[in-house]
Amino acid sequence: MAAEVSQQLWTDFHTVVNMTSRQLEEWLRTRDAGEDAEGLPDQAGPxxxxxxLAVLGKxxxxxxxxxxxxxxxxxxxxxAKRSVELDPKAGDPGWRHRLMSIGHDPLKPG
Known part of the structure; x- marks a missing residue:
């Protein structure tokens, strides 16, 4: 059943999620790739x-x-994470990677 999503939430979401669905999907697959990579690419990532990714497709x-x-x-x-650390620092890939795993690349120009 469809939910009533306000224009404000829609706009806020698409503002903070600054990666395209393709970029996010590739990132999630890359993050989970490795020797013990999962067998189902559509289940890659957190x-x-x-x-x-599903919301971006709707x-x-x-x-x-x-x-x-x-x-x-x-x-x-x-x-919350951006207000604590507005500018990413060199050498802190974990912070960036956590945000990228939910669709926000802090290094991407606004």
């Missing part, structure tokens, strides 16, 4: 990252309550 009118919850969580998480 659950929240996969849910962000129209606003097709979003579920669960999608809206993911959107709110991602907006809050990106804003």
């Amino acid at each position: 659950l929240t990252g996969r849910r962000v 129209r606003r009118t097709d979003l579920t309550d669960e999608d809206a919850a993911v959107m709110r969580r991602v907006v809050a998480e990106v804003r």
Whole structure:
């Protein structure tokens, strides 16, 4: 069943998620690649990252309550992490990688 997603949430989500669905999908696959890589590429990456990817593939009118919850969580998480550290520091790839796993590349020009 479609959820009622406000224009504000839609805009906020698409502002903080600054990676395209293709970029995010490639990032999630890259992060999970390795000797013990999973056999199902569509299940690569953390659950929240996969849910962000699913939201990016939907129209606003097709979003579920669960999608809206993911959107709110991602907006809050990106804003919280970016307010603590507005400018990424060289040598801190973990911070950037955590944000990229939910669709936000802090090094990408705004």
